[in-house]
Amino acid sequence: MRDPRVLVDGRGLVESPRWHLGRWYVSDWSAGEVLAVTPDGEVEVAARVDSLPLCTAWHPEGRMLIVSSREGKVLALERDGSLTTYADLGKPGWNDVVVDGRGNCYVNGAGFDPMSGEEFRPGGIVLVRPTGAVVEVAADVAFPNGMAVTPDNGTLIVADSYRHELVAFDIGADGVLSARRTWADLGDGTPDGICIDAEGAVWYADVPHRVCARVAEGGAVLERVEVDRGAFACALGGPDGRTLCVVTAEWRGMSELVGPGSGQVLTVDVDVPGAGWP
Helix, strand or coil: CCCCEEEEEEECCEEEEEEECCEEEEEECCCCEEEEECCCCCEEEEEECCCCCEEEEECCCCCEEEEECCCCEEEEECCCCCEEEEEECCCCCCCCEEECCCCCEEEEECCCCCCCCCCCCCEEEEEECCCCCEEEEEEEECCEEEEEECCCCCEEEEEECCCCEEEEEEECCCCCEEEEEEEEECCCCCEEEEEEECCCCEEEEECCCCEEEEECCECCEEEEEECCCEEEEEEEECCCCCEEEEEEECEEECCCEECCCCEEEEEEECCCCEECEC
16 A cells, blocks of 8 residues: 655546656646646646547657547647647547557547436547548447557557456557457456556556556456545656556546546555556
């Protein structure tokens, strides 16, 4: 057991933590803001996008990609602070995003709007190639959430929250996914955001169980970091890659989402550094 430290307090539904060039980047879905946070907790607004969900990834060529779910687009944050269209996904309703070391961008989405009372339909994953072309590469992921790519660019791991498992796919030379399999059966665990470490284990955040758990392939639990509210996502970073950033908030259900001002950014030291993407 490890005790986390509060880096940022008083936010809304915080998600999508990423480490880049000495700062943490997190999305406050309630405010429609992407925040840049120093290791000392100083906060700056890096971008404003009216979208919920609002997830981000860093492209290897240096730009931040932002999924504007409501517009059905992937946006790029340019060096002058402007936002341009990186890819048009053709419809709204997208969730998480990860970009591998070759510039392949994977975006997932549920097959229904859980906030509107629509009938359940499974979701899927699309690939945005470096050319901007969009290709569907996976279907029948019940509720896709966090995604991570192994450091060899060979495997995409996806959190399926509704099926309580981590799903893996082989990544082909063309970015297309194949060889789908259950990477870890989590029992009653409900994975949201995830990240990979240098020993090949996955950390996953779990909202209803208020925990971040580190699991091996197959599902054996190696470590746990307990928090006092819902854990939405986690990422490894910091100067030596051994800081686990966890974003949390008081979960109140789909109708209300989170308690106002309950969002926090936490950090905790771990032994094994991060690897792969994000």
